[in-house]
Amino acid sequence: MEIQKISTDEVKQAAHYIQQGELVAFPTETVYGLGASALNPQAVKKVYQVKGRPSDNPLIVHVTSFEQVKEYIQESHPLAEVLVQTFWPGPLTIILPIKPNTFDTVVTGGLATVAFRMPDQALTLELIRQAGVPLVGPSANLSGHPSPTTAEHVIHDFEHSIKGVLDGGPTKIGVESTVLDLSDPNKPPMILRPGAVTKEMLEQACHTPVAVDSHLLRADEAPKAPGMKYKHYAPVVPVQMVHEQEWEQVASYLAHHPIRAGILAGPTAAEVVRGEAAAVYMYADDSVQAATQGLFSGLRALDETKAGLDCLYVATYPEDGLGVAYMNRLKKAANQMYFTNNETEV
Ligand code: AMP
Ligand code: MG
Numbered sequence: 001m002e003i004q005k006i007s008t009d010e011v012k013q014a015a016h017y018i019q020q021g022e023l024v025a026f027p028t029e030t031v032y033g034l035g036a037s038a039l040n041p042q043a044v045k046k047v048y049q050v051k052g053r054p055s056d057n058p059l060i061v062h063v064t065s066f067e068q069v070k071e072y073i074q075e076s077h078p079l080a081e082v083l084v085q086t087f088w089p090g091p092l093t094i095i096l097p098i099k100p101n102t103f104d105t106v107v108t109g110g111l112a113t114v115a116f117r118m119p120d121q122a123l124t125l126e127l128i129r130q131a132g133v134p135l136v137g138p139s140a141n142l143s144g145h146p147s148p149t150t151a152e153h154v155i156h157d158f159e160h161s162i163k164g165v166l167d168g169g170p171t172k173i174g175v176e177s178t179v180l181d182l183s184d185p186n187k188p189p190m191i192l193r194p195g196a197v198t199k200e201m202l203e204q205a206c207h208t209p210v211a212v213d214s215h216l217l218r219a220d221e222a223p224k225a226p227g228m229k230y231k232h233y234a235p236v237v238p239v240q241m242v243h244e245q246e247w248e249q250v251a252s253y254l255a256h257h258p259i260r261a262g263i264l265a266g267p268t269a270a271e272v273v274r275g276e277a278a279a280v281y282m283y284a285d286d287s288v289q290a291a292t293q294g295l296f297s298g299l300r301a302l303d304e305t306k307a308g309l310d311c312l313y314v315a316t317y318p319e320d321g322l323g324v325a326y327m328n329r330l331k332k333a334a335n336q337m338y339f340t341n342n343e344t345e346v
Pocket of ligand 1: 057060108114137138
């Protein structure tokens with residue numbers, strides 16, 4: 001089987017594949033998702049198989065409205081309505097307790113809750129409507145690889161293992177949705193994964209403090225979300241993070257060592273070091289939005305480069321606003337490693 005690139009006027013075909021229990025990747029505003037009918041356990045099993053995803057890591061169910069969510073949930077959370085009105089369609093996933101016998105355990109990972117999201121992508125909303133079922137949609141990458149932000153990334157990972165990919169062009173945001181735990185109506189919302197909907201935005205919408213899962217604050221804490229213990233987003237080439245004021249040091253380090261370096265940074269930082277680098281992937285501009293949009297794409301591009309790189313040096317951004325989500329993904333890709341100029345330490 002060879003993957004089919006499905007154009008925007010062929011949504012009906014893609015919906016037909018989903019109804020047949022096949023896998024079709026779809027664009028969203030965050031990253032591409034690997035779609036299958038959330039009501040077809042065999043199809044969902046295939047999602048885990050082709051991704052190589054551990055089976056205790058539950059999936060997000062993609063819907064076209066909060067009305068659709070209500071068919072499946074046991075009880076709502078007092079803040080669910082206002083959050084959905086403010087942020088849907090958009091990069092916010094909410095976790096709610098479900099009625100028994102709604103979703104198979106392959107979807108829930110055996111939990112009594114499900115994560116729901118309405119993506120902000122007209123093509124994909126049309127796909128879900130035409131398929132007539134909610135879709136599971138983990139990121140459409142092999143488990144452990146950086147998430148896909150173009151149809152080409154999906155084809156790279158699943159050329160021979162899925163039916164098709166609906167091509168919506170490069171994704172706008174570039175990192176996965178904010179995951180918010182609303183499973184206990186008596187507890188405040190808790191962020192399990194940072195995304196483009198930030199803590200500040202959530203607090204402003206619901207007029208109450210929003211908690212942050214402690215494993216996001218402390219590296220040694222056991223994660224609450226089952227999937228969060230797994231390594232993510234890692235390119236094959238080792239990654240080191242570089243603070244804004246350290247690019248001169250990186251340049252001089254590279255000038256004195258036979259290292260084939262890849263650089264992933266905004267134009268201003270890249271300019272400082274490009275003369276010493278074997279390959280450079282520049283974010284579209286110096287903003288954290290451009291960095292977030294280009295992070296996974298850049299990691300993939302540098303990993304694939306024929307330059308045979310020894311190390312990737314990637315720009316850090318301040319950890320506020322969208323920078324929280326950017327740094328969360330980058331730290332995982334870098335295995336927490338920062339650039340240090342060893343010679344100055346001796
Ligand atoms: P992905 O599908 O790779 O974008 O990841 C979805 C994330 O949401 C993973 O980190 C999951 O562990 C998390 N998740 C999905 N469903 C639940 C749930 N019911 N409870 C807690 N976390 C969940
Ligand atoms: Mg993923």
